[in-house]
Amino acid sequence: MSAAATEAAQATFRQPSILPGFGLTFGFTTFFLSALVLLPLAALVLMAGSMDWHSFIHTITSPRALGSYRLSFGASLLAATINLVFGFIIAWTLVRYEFPGRKLIDALIDMPFALPTAVSGIALTSVFAANGWIGQYLEPFGIKVAYTWIGVTVALTLISMPFMVRTVQPALEEVQKDLEDAAETLGAGRFYIFRRIILPTVLPAMLTGFTLAFARAVGEYGSVIFIAGNLPMKTEITPLLIVIKLEEFDYKGAAALGVVMLAISFCMLLAINLLQAWGRRRLTGVGR
Amino acid sequence: MAGQAITLHDELASRPGHDTWLTRILRRMFILVSLSFLAALLFAPLATVFATALGKGVEAYFASFNDPDTRSAIRLTLTAVAVVVPLNTLFGLAAAWAIGKFEFRGKSFLITLIDLPLAVSPVISGMIYVLMFGLQGWFGAWLQEHDISIIFALPGIILATMFVTFPYVARELIPLMQQLGNDEEEAAITLGANGWTTFFRVTLPKVRWGLVYGIILCNARAMGEFGAVSVVSGHIRGLTNTMPLHIEILYNEYNFVGAFAVASLLTLLAVATLIVKTLIERTGYKRH
Numbered sequence: 364m365s366a367a368a369t370e371a372a373q374a375t376f377r378q379p380s381i382l383p384g385f386g387l388t389f390g391f392t393t394f395f396l397s398a399l400v401l402l403p404l405a406a407l408v409l410m411a412g413s414m415d416w417h418s419f420i421h422t423i424t425s426p427r428a429l430g431s432y433r434l435s436f437g438a439s440l441l442a443a444t445i446n447l448v449f450g451f452i453i454a455w456t457l458v459r460y461e462f463p464g465r466k467l468i469d470a471l472i473d474m475p476f477a478l479p480t481a482v483s484g485i486a487l488t489s490v491f492a493a494n495g496w497i498g499q500y501l502e503p504f505g506i507k508v509a510y511t512w513i514g515v516t517v518a519l520t521l522i523s524m525p526f527m528v529r530t531v532q533p534a535l536e537e538v539q540k541d542l543e544d545a546a547e548t549l550g551a552g553r554f555y556i557f558r559r560i561i562l563p564t565v566l567p568a569m570l571t572g573f574t575l576a577f578a579r580a581v582g583e584y585g586s587v588i589f590i591a592g593n594l595p596m597k598t599e600i601t602p603l604l605i606v607i608k609l610e611e612f613d614y615k616g617a618a619a620l621g622v623v624m625l626a627i628s629f630c631m632l633l634a635i636n637l638l639q640a641w642g643r644r645r646l647t648g649v650g651r
Numbered sequence: 652m653a654g655q656a657i658t659l660h661d662e663l664a665s666r667p668g669h670d671t672w673l674t675r676i677l678r679r680m681f682i683l684v685s686l687s688f689l690a691a692l693l694f695a696p697l698a699t700v701f702a703t704a705l706g707k708g709v710e711a712y713f714a715s716f717n718d719p720d721t722r723s724a725i726r727l728t729l730t731a732v733a734v735v736v737p738l739n740t741l742f743g744l745a746a747a748w749a750i751g752k753f754e755f756r757g758k759s760f761l762i763t764l765i766d767l768p769l770a771v772s773p774v775i776s777g778m779i780y781v782l783m784f785g786l787q788g789w790f791g792a793w794l795q796e797h798d799i800s801i802i803f804a805l806p807g808i809i810l811a812t813m814f815v816t817f818p819y820v821a822r823e824l825i826p827l828m829q830q831l832g833n834d835e836e837e838a839a840i841t842l843g844a845n846g847w848t849t850f851f852r853v854t855l856p857k858v859r860w861g862l863v864y865g866i867i868l869c870n871a872r873a874m875g876e877f878g879a880v881s882v883v884s885g886h887i888r889g890l891t892n893t894m895p896l897h898i899e900i901l902y903n904e905y906n907f908v909g910a911f912a913v914a915s916l917l918t919l920l921a922v923a924t925l926i927v928k929t930l931i932e933r934t935g936y937k938r939h
Binding site: 388396403624 | 882
């Protein structure tokens with residue numbers, strides 16, 4: 364049956380099925396998707412495309428734009444790297460150890476997903492301001508977090524943290540305990556076990572989590588603008604520059620920067636898909 | 652899982668020649684690092700929301716909700732959500748039926764397109780509608796001629812919110828419907844039930860937890876969306892200010908009790924979302 368069905372699928376658009384409603388649901392899905400997502404995104408690309416090449420390049424390589432890329436990408440990369448370390452430690456703690464409140468902590472990991480970005484923004488700012496709960500202890504050391512690039516990194520670290528933890532957690536659960544036990548019986552040390560058994564299993568997940576965290580951080584707006592200070596060239600992220608251009612009715616300039624960000628998101632999406640495919644191949648290659 | 656971890660550790664500890672103090676110290680260190688990281692980045696900001704909101708007493712907290720602008724912000728957010736969530740639920744169900752129940756060409760491409768809004772910066776999600784319907788946008792002149800306002804008005808807010816929450820229900824339902832298979836639906840159809848009966852009596856009860864899961868995540872994001880709505884709203888006090896935008900205005904006016912009071916409502920919403928989500932996961936419905 365399946366061979367015949369595959370042949371039929373190759374010959375026609377879809378495989379035959381006795382279930383009704385394909386036309387209705389498929390039509391509704393594609394219509395809704397086109398009207399709400401694809402058409403407006405096409406409008407963005409068209410708007411940027413209506414600029415002549417010279418002014419497009421001029422807009423996306425202006426010193427202010429370059430400064431905003433440096434902050435957006437630099438801080439996002441740093442935040443994703445911080446999460447690579449701490450996200451792994453948190454995932455490890457939640458998977459491997461039992462301690463009071465573990466289930467509560469596990470549920471709270473998703474908080475940055477559920478919490479509106481404006482709320483995390485004002486809350487982080489007041490915690491890390493010079494007179495805030497944590498900021499007051501950093502101030503004497505000359506460390507200013509709020510209204511500097513450090514603050515931007517802190518906000519991006521918080522909002523991208525769940526991506527890392529939630530990607531690494533299931534991978535850590537997959538690590539075969541009997542392999543670890545066997546290695547230990549054969550005299551392997553803990554670090555050796557970590558390097559040769561645990562790390563290879565969770566590496567694809569860690570890279571996927573890193574990319575997801577980075578992709579989310581690059582586009583983030585709400586939580587950053589409160590803590591950033593928003594000085595042009597210094598603490599101004601690219602999404603904010605887009606908003607400023609829109610408020611000045613410079614639609615084309617905004618669209619040009621938007622296309623740059625879309626292109627980057629697209630590359631990230633591609634990277635995530637490739638990483639996940641690699642991870643699946645690796646896992647099945649290692650054998651279950 | 653956790654129980655397994657405990658027995659494994661006890662087993663390792665009792666094994667001759669194994670340095671038990673090392674594993675103990677490692678365990679304590681990992682838990683300590685995880686908790687400190689989360690305390691600084693997540694728990695302190697959450698606590699500060701309520702501490703600041705209640706900082707001038709309970710009366711001041713409740714009085715801040717008597718502000719007519721705050722009330723209209725709450726009303727506007729609820730209105731937008733009342734339109735967005737049902738529409739995206741309907742879309743999610745249709746998309747899941749078309750994609751989960753049938754085999755057709757280009758299916759994975761369609762799934763990627765549905766996920767697209769998650770990869771796009773919120774600022775871009777708002778901007779695309781400004782480029783379409785804003786004054787200098789593609790349809791701006793035509794809309795002005797016919798006296799229709801979309802940008803800086805409720806329709807724009809609804810469109811932007813719909814875009815960012817577009818994939819939430821569909822993402823939960825598509826893998827669930829694929830995994831559950833078509834056997835029961837095919838049996839129902841063969842026994843003479845029509846499509847709608849099959850959907851309401853067979854499919855819907857099977858996927859109900861996935862549906863609720865998707866709806867609450869969609870709802871939380873819709874109520875809390877800041878970036879996309881900020882771009883299309885125009886920030887007209889009492890008219891086009893949603894709750895997250897109102898938080899920004901109050902915060903910038905140094906009305907911290909007011910800002911954090913509204914923020915506390917959204918934080919409670921996030922907490923409620925996480926509780927429902929955790930309860931659903933306990934019924935056996937798992938994300939991964």
